[in-house]
């Protein structure tokens with residue numbers, strides 16, 4: 456059944472002049488049919504530079520929206536229409552405007568996990584790969600960091616020269632990891648290295664051996680001599696980790712590390728998306744131009 460879709464997808468991709476981008480948190484079958492698999496940062500760079508007319512974005516809504524902001528002349532499709540990000544919904548443009556009025560001197564750094572409207576209200580975007588660099592790059596001492604409180608506090612620790620004002624948003628998936636789970640798994644695998652995403656709580660971050668974005672975790676896991684590695688980010692990354700490092704043993708830090716929205720896209724959805732050219736992402740032009748400035752500021756940095 457799946458092969459049937461794969462052949463059809465190949466044909467449709469050619470007919471439509473489409474590229475399939477998939478986030479590392481997608482199910483393995485979707486990662487395997489994608490042209491590019493990566494984290495938010497890598498995928499936004501591809502979206503900005505691709506020559507294809509159609510971008511099929513296997514991820515969540517804000518990612519496809521970022522692709523549309525960066526490539527307005529392309530048709531951007533989100534195969535799973537209702538794949539959203541709860542963290543992105545924790546900050547609204549209106550709420551952010553109120554905060555900006557309270558702290559008029561502050562630079563607004565906005566994690567890409569946010570809506571186009573919120574990006575439009577910000578000075579610069581960041582991803583978990585470049586958040587430290589981005590915060591260091593702004594001229595202002597005071598920085599309003601939205602929406603992820605955990606990533607923001609990680610950055611605050613690394614960039615003590617800035618005064619970071621944190622928004623109270625969080626990733627429902629990464630926040631689920633508890634420090635007790637880290638201690639327990641450490642006991643079970645004492646020789647293993649524990650690699651954790653900064654969207655996890657600070658108490659969990661402190662117990663880890665390495666903190667980094669999804670792509671940094673993948674790179675680090677491949678570079679260290681340890682054979683046993685515990686992964687503290689969404690379980691979709693296990694697919695590429697096992698593929699790239701067949702000699703190593705990977706363990707997921709917590710059974711809660713599954714993002715329900717990232718798991719909504721199936722191979723059949725990708726096929727339907729290409730067949731019917733659904734679900735197209737649109738961003739209102741005025742908002743797009745403002746959001747584009749924030750994304751481009753980020754892309755200039757790294």
Ligand code: SF4
Nearest residue numbers: 540542626627628714
């Ligand atoms: S893993 Fe967290 S931040 Fe990423 S899409 Fe899911 S809920 Fe949003």
